[in-house]
Structure formats: structure tokens, C-alpha cells
Amino acid sequence: xxxxxxxxxxxxxxxxxxxxxxxxxxxxxxxxxxxxxxxxxxxxxxxxxxxxxxxxxxxxxxxxxxxxxxxxxxxxxxxxxxxxxxxxxxxxxxxxxxxxxxxxxxxxxxxxxxxxxxxxxxxxxxxxxxxxxxxxxxxxxxxxxxxxxxxxxxxxxxxxxxxxxxxxxxxxxxxxxxxxxxxxxxxxxxxxxxxxxxxxxxxxxxxxxxxxxxxxxxxxxxxxxxxxxxxxxxxxxxxxxxxxxxxxxxxxxxxxxxxxxxxxxxxxxxxxxxxxxxxxxxxxxxxxxxxxxxxxxxx
Amino acid sequence: xxxxxxxxxxxxxxxxxxxxxxxxxxxxxxxxxxxxxxxxxxxxxxxxxxxxxxxxxxxxxxxxxxxxxxxxxxxxxxxxxxxxxxxxxxxxxxxxxxxxxxxxxxxxxxxxxxxxxxxxxxxxxxxxxxxxxxxxxxxxxxxxxxxxxxxxxxxxxxxxxxxxxxxxxxxxxxxxxxxxxxxxxxxxxxxxxxxxxxxxxxxxxxxxxxxxxxxxxxxxxxxxxxxxxxxxxxxxxxxxxxxxxxxxxxxxxxxxxxxxxxxxxxxxxxxxxxxx
Numbered sequence: 001x002x003x004x005x006x007x008x009x010x011x012x013x014x015x016x017x018x019x020x021x022x023x024x025x026x027x028x029x030x031x032x033x034x035x036x037x038x039x040x041x042x043x044x045x046x047x048x049x050x051x052x053x054x055x056x057x058x059x060x061x062x063x064x065x066x067x068x069x070x071x072x073x074x075x076x077x078x079x080x081x082x083x084x085x086x087x088x089x090x091x092x093x094x095x096x097x098x099x100x101x102x103x104x105x106x107x108x109x110x111x112x113x114x115x116x117x118x119x120x121x122x123x124x125x126x127x128x129x130x131x132x133x134x135x136x137x138x139x140x141x142x143x144x145x146x147x148x149x150x151x152x153x154x155x156x157x158x159x160x161x162x163x164x165x166x167x168x169x170x171x172x173x174x175x176x177x178x179x180x181x182x183x184x185x186x187x188x189x190x191x192x193x194x195x196x197x198x199x200x201x202x203x204x205x206x207x208x209x210x211x212x213x214x215x216x217x218x219x220x221x222x223x224x225x226x227x228x229x230x231x232x233x234x235x236x237x238x239x240x241x242x243x244x245x246x247x248x249x250x251x252x253x254x255x256x257x258x259x260x261x262x263x264x265x266x267x268x269x270x271x272x273x274x275x276x277x278x279x280x281x282x283x284x285x286x287x288x289x290x291x292x293x294x295x296x297x298x299x
Numbered sequence: 300x301x302x303x304x305x306x307x308x309x310x311x312x313x314x315x316x317x318x319x320x321x322x323x324x325x326x327x328x329x330x331x332x333x334x335x336x337x338x339x340x341x342x343x344x345x346x347x348x349x350x351x352x353x354x355x356x357x358x359x360x361x362x363x364x365x366x367x368x369x370x371x372x373x374x375x376x377x378x379x380x381x382x383x384x385x386x387x388x389x390x391x392x393x394x395x396x397x398x399x400x401x402x403x404x405x406x407x408x409x410x411x412x413x414x415x416x417x418x419x420x421x422x423x424x425x426x427x428x429x430x431x432x433x434x435x436x437x438x439x440x441x442x443x444x445x446x447x448x449x450x451x452x453x454x455x456x457x458x459x460x461x462x463x464x465x466x467x468x469x470x471x472x473x474x475x476x477x478x479x480x481x482x483x484x485x486x487x488x489x490x491x492x493x494x495x496x497x498x499x500x501x502x503x504x505x506x507x508x509x510x511x512x513x514x515x516x517x518x519x520x521x522x523x524x525x526x527x528x529x530x531x532x533x534x535x536x537x538x539x540x541x542x543x544x545x546x547x548x549x550x551x552x553x554x555x556x557x558x559x560x561x562x563x564x565x566x567x568x569x570x571x572x573x574x575x
Contacts, residue, residue: 015511015514015515015518018515018518018519018521018522019522019527020518020521020522020526020527020528020529020554021527021528021529022514022517022518022528022529022532022552023528023529023530023531023532023552024531024532024533025530025531026458026531027454027457027458027459027461027462027530027531028457028458028461030462030465030530030531031461031462031464031465031562031564034465034562035465035562035564035566040528040530043514043532045510047503047506047507047510048498048503049498049499049502049503049506050496050497050498050499051496051497051498051499052496101496102496105496105497108496108498109496109498112498112503116507139481139502139506144499144502146502146503146506150534175567179569289569290569291569292569292570292571293568293569293570293571294570294571294572294573295570295571295572295573295574296572296573296574297572297574
């Protein structure tokens with residue numbers, strides 16, 4: 001067994017010296033894994049605790065500070081009020097922009113935790129890591145976010161330990177992984193990215209979200225909130241672009257997209273879109289699964 | 300019942316002293332062939348299919364005063380007294396459940412649930428309960444673990460069946476715990492990095508260490524059982540009643556031993572449901 005990297009906690013290296021394997025797989029996944037010639041060697045994990053505040057560069061809470069600051073990212077769109085001067089409180093401008101500093105912080109936190117998991121996997125001589133789970137949680141009231149990436153390190157029966165190369169990783173485990181490999185795709189790595197878009201509402205968005213659209217914009221009460229719709233579309237699009245940049249010609253399988261929003265103030269919000277999936281590579285002719293047997297439940 | 304445990308009439312006197320009297324009556328009834336179980340019908344049938352018979356619902360309980368321990372405001376550290384308390388209390392509950400199972404002549408306990416309850420009447424006290432269904436091999440071959448005790452596992456009937464097809468048999472529910480206090484951040488530290496989303500390496504290291512300690516302790520238990528591995532490892536985090544800066548990291552899994560190299564699990568058939 002190669003020496004564990006120096007920055008793993010002492011307890012981790014002691015854990016890997018034990019002769020018993022650990023597996024975070026459920027029993028059905030464990031059985032499928034043995035059946036397809038994978039042998040679990042250890043539950044591996046990585047962490048990264050990041051200071052997490054929303055007061056980053058270009059994102060003041062206070063609207064008055066930097067109206068057209070932008071996030072230094074690619075996407076930015078401004079909205080002009082059609083009303084002319086109304087009052088000092090009237091939101092005569094609005095803006096959507098990509099908060100690239102949030103995206104970078106996320107990918108740094110995820111990347112560090114993921115890298116540490118890979119170090120653990122390398123330390124146990126794994127070929128790959130299956131059943132990866134990643135979470136990012138706010139830790140108590142500290143204003144910090146903890147990234148935790150874990151999975152089960154496996155070796156492939158009858159194949160020598162990998163030299164130098166990094167272990168492959170996948171969110172899949174069990175029969176779904178088996179079917180994918182049988183069909184001719186090999187897992188390469190997990191791929192995940194976040195897109196973050198900030199919405200600073202202008203008067204029309206503010207009033208539409210407040211339910212009083214007809215007062216200022218003259219629209220029907222069921223009009224589309226174009227600024228928010230545009231922000232959400234952009235967030236999805238950006239997340240796809242970020243992940244595509246990681247694929248390097250491989251394809252993405254079993255992708256999952258999670259969109260969440262956070263109210264920042266009246267009409268103001270922050271939209272986060274997390275896209276994760278499995279980067280896979282074709283290694284043989286496509287070999288589809290056996291024709292499934294149709295079943296009907298008589299109940 | 301041909302496979303009744305040895306000399307049922309002698310059993311109640313041998314009952315370990317720390318089990319309540321009501322237990323011995325219930326267990327005596329169970330020994331005469333009646334069985335109780337919280338298995339579903341499917342679980343029951345699957346357990347029968349791999350040659351085991353349920354003997355009865357067994358449980359163990361321990362009410363434990365977990366106490367308090369002083370913490371340093373600005374320092375991340377393990378709270379060893381609390382760790383010990385949480386560990387011992389669970390261990391007591393598990394041992395009492397094992398004693399009940401032992402009394403029944405069981406080979407093991409499946410579907411173990413390990414819960415912690417807090418009651419209004421007991422400040423700083425918690426009840427730890429372990430409940431499961433004791434089972435015995437119909438072949439009469441002993442399946443007890445390396446320590447001569449009934450195996451325990453939190454596997455469902457379905458999982459138990461599947462595991463047996465892979466050539467592994469459960470040895471015991473193994474756990475490790477670590478109660479950790481996470482430092483508060485000083486004002487200076489907070490201001491020093493204000494406006495940046497950066498890694499806080501001290502926190503990363505502290506939490507990493509805490510979880511690894513819990514996992515290592517779990518692994519030590521598995522080593523004592525001479526297990527070849529642990530399946531279904533879970534990491535749970537709870538603050539119980541200690542406030543948000545004190546967290547218990549609990550690692551749980553089922554230690555297993557390999558009994559055969561042969562995986563007898565049939566290749567699953569692919570089906571497509573035509574139900575709505």
C-alpha cells in the first residue's frame with residue numbers, strides 16, 4: 001500500500017491500516033458490485049470548510065453601493081425603468097448578473113474536498129470510487145459552509161493497482177453502474193458545477209412579484225416576470241456551459257439539476273443552479289441491455 | 300419445534316441479572332414456540348428462504364446521564380467524556396439486547412434499530428434503545444460471531460437475503476462515535492477574512508479528524524469481531540441538546556465475514572413495469 005499523503009488526518013491513515021474493508025454501499029449495491037467484479041476497499045471522503053458570506057466583491061447587500069457593478073462574469077443584463085423620474089425610492093434600474101465569485105468559491109470548495117477524497121482513494125490503491133455523494137451544508141451558526149464528498153473506493157478484480165493515474169469516480173453504484181458498463185461506457189469522473197445569478201429587481205419586477213403589476217407596468221396581473229425568467233434561464237445555461245467545459249469530449253450521463261433561490265430583499269433574489277452528472281467514455285461498441293420483460297401488477 | 304433451545308425450563312434462572320423480571324416471562328413463552336417479530340411478511344419469508352427462523356423481538360435499553368463537559372470557547376476539541384457516555388450507553392443497550400437474544404439461543408439479531416430518546420423528566424439524560432428480531436439457523440449450525448455472541452445487524456430481511464447470496468454473513472452492528480466541540484471564531488478572525496469566500500483549514504482539519512476518529516473506532520470494533528469488512532457505512536451528525544457548536548459524529552455499519560467465494564446471486568432480470 002502506498003504511503004498516505006501527509007495532509008490526511010492521522011486517524012485516516014490508521015483507519016486504512018485495518019484489514020477490514022469499509023463500504024458505504026447499500027447491500028443491493030454491494031452485491032451488484034461484487035457480481036460485476038468490483039471489490040470494495042474503503043469508504044473514502046474529503047472535506048473543505050469555507051468561509052461563506054454573501055458580501056463578496058460586487059455583491060453588496062446595500063442596493064445603493066454599486067448599482068451596475070456586475071460580478072465580473074460573462075452574463076449581465078440591465079433593465080431600464082420606462083416611467084422616468086417617479087421618486088427617490090422608485091427602482092429605476094435593475095440588473096441580472098452572474099456572480100462568478102460565488103461559482104469560483106463553490107468549485108474551489110468542491111474541488112478541494114473532491115481532491116482529498118481522491119488522495120484517500122489513492123492511499124488505499126483504488127482503481128475507482130463508486131457511489132459518490134457530495135453535499136455542501138451550512139455548519140451551525142458559523143457563517144461557514146462545509147463541502148463533504150465521499151464514496152466507496154473499489155478495485156477491479158484481476159487488474160494490477162493503478163500507477164500514477166488518478167482513480168476514476170462516479171455517482172453511480174450497483175446495478176445502474178453495471179448496466180452502464182455492460183452497454184459499453186466506462187466511468188471517467190463525476191462532473192459538477194454551480195451557476196449563480198443575482199437578480200436586482202427594477203420597478204416592474206418588484207411590483208409583479210409583489211402582486212401589483214397593473215399599477216406601474218400596465219400589464220395584466222398574470223404577466224410573465226421577464227427579468228426573473230431570464231435569470232433562471234441564464235443560470236441553467238451557465239451551469240450547462242460550466243459542466244460542458246469539464247467534459248473534454250466525453251459525454252455526461254445521469255445528470256441532475258437542482259435550482260434553488262434565496263430571497264435577498266423585496267423582489268431581489270439569488271438563483272443557484274447546481275448541475276451534476278457522470279462523465280463517461282465509450283470503450284466498446286454500444287451493447288444495449290437485454291430486452292426488458294414487461295410486468296403488470298395484478299392488484 | 301424440533302430445534303427448541305437446550306432445556307427451556309432452566310433458562311429463566313440463568314437470565315443475566317440486569318434484565319427486568321418481565322423479560323424472563325416473555326422470553327420463556329418465546330422459547331415454547333411462539334414467536335414475535337416486527338418483520339414484514341416478505342422479510343419473514345426471505346429470512347426463512349436462507350434457512351433462518353425468527354425467535355422473537357428482543358430489545359435492550361439504557362437511560363444514561365450524559366452530563367456536561369466544559370468547552371473552550373475558541374478551541375476545536377473532542378469532548379472525551381461525552382464521547383464515552385454516548386458510546387457506553389449504546390453499548391449497554393446493545394449488550395442487553397444481545398443478552399435477550401442469547402437467552403433465546405439465537406444465532407443473531409436482524410433489523411436492529413438504535414434510537415436515542417429524550418424525555419422531559421430527565422434533563423441531560425437520554426434513553427438509548429436497541430430493538431431487533433432474534434433469528435436462529437434451522438440447520439442447527441451455529442452462526443454466532445467470533446466472540447461467541449449472537450450477531451447483530453441493522454439489515455432488513457431483503458438485505459439479509461441478498462448479503463447471504465454474496466457469500467458474506469453479518470458479524471455485528473459496529474459503531475464509533477466522537478463528540479466534538481467546534482471553536483467559535485474570534486471577531487478578529489472574522490473581520491480578517493471578511494468579504495472573501497476562502498477555505499478555513501483549521502475547521503476542515505478539525506471536522507475531518509472528528510469523523511475519521513468515529514470511523515476508526517467503528518473499524519476497531521470490526522477488527523475485534525475478526526470481520527473481513529463493513530457494509531452500509533453511514534455517517535450521522537447530531538447536536539442532540541448541546542447547542543450548535545457541539546456535534547456528535549456517529550459512524551454505523553454492519554461488519555461482515557466472508558464464508559465463501561461464491562456469489563450465488565442470480566443475474567437480475569431486467570423488467571419494465573406497464574403499471575401506471
